[in-house]
Amino acid sequence: MRRRHKMILFHGVPEQKVEDTTAKITGLVAEHLDLSNFSSASIKQTYRLGRSSDKPRPIVVKFSDTAVRNKVWFSKTKLKGTGITQSEFLTKSRHNTFLEARQRFGIGKCWTRNGYIHIIASDGSRHRAECKLDLNSISSNQTKSPTQIPVASKNTDKVIVSRVKRVVKK
Structure with missing residues (x-):
């Protein structure tokens, strides 16, 4: 992750067949983020990820300095409402771990910072994860959903799940 600490992904930036991604990101930062002393010299490299499709591909931006990247x-x-979002440029394994953590614990309970995945468990405790084994080490009873009790229908012999039983935490 050391090589990626100066990088950010920009999602939702409209794509054209011929484009200068450095100029596009510089204009985006100048227009929306209001950062003083930001210019194209603050950026080392930019490129689009993946193959062309009907959706705009994310832009990888490598900054010249971590201070600029952090700003x-x-x-x-300030990008709220523009359709443009930022994310850290994680390795494939950490990205997959992050996606699984969001599925297990919820989108609002997981985030990344400096390449690490941070999770708030259902009991309120904070955890840091790097791989799927770390996710499994977080107490499994925290991730279980409430159990459902099957109730038999009067007309048929089918079992229909009609209500949820609350699990009491101790």
């Missing part, structure tokens, strides 16, 4: 990263709330 851009922490001003991301």
